[in-house]
Amino acid sequence: MYLIVGLGNPGKEYEGTRHNVGFVFAQKLVNTLKAGEFALNKKLKSQITKTGDLVVAKPQTFMNLSGEAVSLLVKYYNIPNDNIVVISDDCNLEVGEGRIRFSGSDGGHNGLKSIISSLSSEFWRIRIGIGQNLNEPLERFVLKKIPKSDAKKVEDIIDKTIALLIESTSEKKLENITIVREKNG
Secondary structure (H helix, E strand, O other): OOEEOOOOOOOOHHHEHHHHHHHHHHHHHHHOOOOOOEEEEEEOEEEEEEOOOOOEEEEEHHHHHHHHHHHHHHHHHOOOOHEEEEEEOOOOOOOOOEEEEOOOOOOOHHHHHHHHHOOOOOOEEEEEEOOOOOOOOHHHHOOOOOOOOHHHHHHHHHHHHHHHHHHHHHHOOOOEEEEEOOOOO
């Protein structure tokens, strides 16, 4: 069984923001798999749905406390670390890029930092590039809505990465890979 966790912040005011790319990924994955709707599990502090060998979750603890929910999910479902996949935004990747990696640092991402603190650094990460604006504080940048000029690129890389994730988990073989969006679109 795999635990797929999309990181984000709960609440309408955060919908469509760069920091909620993990939530968007989780919802698109569930839609692609035609899985059931997410349901809030207060005990596990997450919105959860399950399909086949996948548990897909959106922690409701806010980004900086994601480790609380992920730790509860891992314990409840008894998921080994090599079957945990966490999806987050990444300002160090350009818009239209993605990366799947096992282990590593938090890269300055507070959600990943919280999970590493609660579990360990040994889990899969899918990072979706959101770029950055060096003239704006990162805390403000990530909480802004994704501009229309970037939305298609983000959507494309999410779709491409979901296809890879579905194929990899069905074959039980995730691999480190960098994904780039085709430039002609």
